[in-house]
Structure formats: structure tokens, C-alpha cells
Amino acid sequence: MHRVHTQTDSPCGTLTLVATDGLLSGLYLPRHRHRPPEETFGARDERPFGAALDQLGAYFAGELTTFDVPLHQEGTSFQRTVWDALVAIPYGETRSYGQLAAALGKPGASRAVGLANGRNPVSIIVPCHRVVGANGSLTGYAGGVETKKALLAFERGRTRTPGSGSLGEDTLFALS
Missing domain, CATH: 1.10.10.10 (Winged helix-like DNA-binding domain superfamily/Winged helix DNA-binding domain)
Known part of the structure; x- marks a missing residue:
């Protein structure tokens, strides 16, 4: 698995976005309780996050109510x-x-x-x-x-x- 991350400012504070194999796999708030260690986020690279960043911007501008970003969620x-x-x-x-x-x-x-x-x-x-x-x-x-x-x-x-x-x-x- 190839992971990369980026950060973006938001009204909630600095958000950390993580992608696994090009798909969004994490969006962590500043004081996120179950935030994984930063060394697991991979290198900083904004390329896979264009759609997520655009949609988050539209959400916080009050222009978007439903997200359609492809996800890679690891869990049971x-x-x-x-x-x-x-x-x-x-x-x-x-x-x-x-x-x-x-x-x-x-x-x-x-x-x-x-x-x-x-x-x-x-x-x-x-x-x-x-x-x-x-x-x-x-x-x-x-x-x-x-x-x-x-x-x-x-x-x-x-x-x-x-x-x-x-x-x-x-x-x-x-x-x-």
C-alpha cells in the first residue's frame, strides 16, 4: 500500500488528509482521538486530494451537502x-x-x-x-x-x- 498525505486549513482547524493507493483513507481533525501516528501517513503529496479538497471547500462554503469522494476505508x-x-x-x-x-x-x-x-x-x-x-x-x-x-x-x-x-x-x- 502506498500512502501519502496533505494538510488543509478549515474552519475546524488544520485537517490532515491521507490517501492509500490514491483513494482517501483518512481525514483527521486537529485533536482527533484515534488519529494514527503521523509516520504512517506517508510523504506529503497533494496530487491525490484535488476532489476531496474541492468538496471540503464547497461544504464549508455551504454549497455542498453530499460528498462523492472515492474512499478506501480499512476496518472490520x-x-x-x-x-x-x-x-x-x-x-x-x-x-x-x-x-x-x-x-x-x-x-x-x-x-x-x-x-x-x-x-x-x-x-x-x-x-x-x-x-x-x-x-x-x-x-x-x-x-x-x-x-x-x-x-x-x-x-x-x-x-x-x-x-x-x-x-x-x-x-x-x-x-x-
């Missing part, structure tokens, strides 16, 4: 099934871990769904931020709960356009 069969289900959650909406488990035909597996969700290697594009607790609470997020809160608020249109400032707590967090 169950994890990949959960990650595929995340992509089906519409922009601006949320699902609970239990709802996601039920949709996968495994209604008792909400905890396993949560663990798989937390291991999603392609944040934002595979929208794990759209999964919440059963009561709507903003439970953990690999990039931090404040970032999750900001992304949900942005998608719901309750915040300034991310390009107009940071997605930090100083510019938003008016979830009501």
Missing part, C-alpha cells in the same frame, strides 16, 4: 457497514446510535455502533458527527464535542458561514 466488516450507514444520514439531520443499530438490523447493538462510529477514519465526509445519544445529547466525537456541536449547528444553518470565522466556540454554538 461491521465497522464498514456502520460507516456506510453514516453516509446515508441526510445533511442537517441526526440519528441516535440506537436508530442506526436498528437500521442495520441489529437493534441491540447501539454500543457496538457507537464504537464503530468512533473509529471512523474519514471525519466530515463520512458524517459521524450526525450521530447523537438516544435523548439527542451530543455524546463523544473523535474530533471533540465542541467540533461536533459546531458542525451540526453549521449544517442546521444556525451559525455563521464557516468561511466567515472559526468553528470555535467564539463564533457559534447556538443550538436551540
Whole structure:
């Protein structure tokens, strides 16, 4: 496997994108909880990331609601099934871990769904931020709960356009 990476600024901070054999295999936020060691990212090379960078720019400009970047996601069969289900959650909406488990035909597996969700290697594009607790609470997020809160608020249109400032707590967090 041949891996390369690049970095780009975003309203969420500097994002690290990783490609494996030319396909996006990682999108890591600055404080990503399950971020692999940087030495596994390969050399810096922007060439395989044109579509991902363009689509992220359009997303943060409020012009894109669905990504179609080809992915190479490494994980167990169950994890990949959960990650595929995340992509089906519409922009601006949320699902609970239990709802996601039920949709996968495994209604008792909400905890396993949560663990798989937390291991999603392609944040934002595979929208794990759209999964919440059963009561709507903003439970953990690999990039931090404040970032999750900001992304949900942005998608719901309750915040300034991310390009107009940071997605930090100083510019938003008016979830009501």
C-alpha cells in the first residue's frame, strides 16, 4: 500500500488528509482521538486530494451537502457497514446510535455502533458527527464535542458561514 498525505486549513482547524493507493483513507481533525501516528501517513503529496479538497471547500462554503469522494476505508466488516450507514444520514439531520443499530438490523447493538462510529477514519465526509445519544445529547466525537456541536449547528444553518470565522466556540454554538 502506498500512502501519502496533505494538510488543509478549515474552519475546524488544520485537517490532515491521507490517501492509500490514491483513494482517501483518512481525514483527521486537529485533536482527533484515534488519529494514527503521523509516520504512517506517508510523504506529503497533494496530487491525490484535488476532489476531496474541492468538496471540503464547497461544504464549508455551504454549497455542498453530499460528498462523492472515492474512499478506501480499512476496518472490520461491521465497522464498514456502520460507516456506510453514516453516509446515508441526510445533511442537517441526526440519528441516535440506537436508530442506526436498528437500521442495520441489529437493534441491540447501539454500543457496538457507537464504537464503530468512533473509529471512523474519514471525519466530515463520512458524517459521524450526525450521530447523537438516544435523548439527542451530543455524546463523544473523535474530533471533540465542541467540533461536533459546531458542525451540526453549521449544517442546521444556525451559525455563521464557516468561511466567515472559526468553528470555535467564539463564533457559534447556538443550538436551540
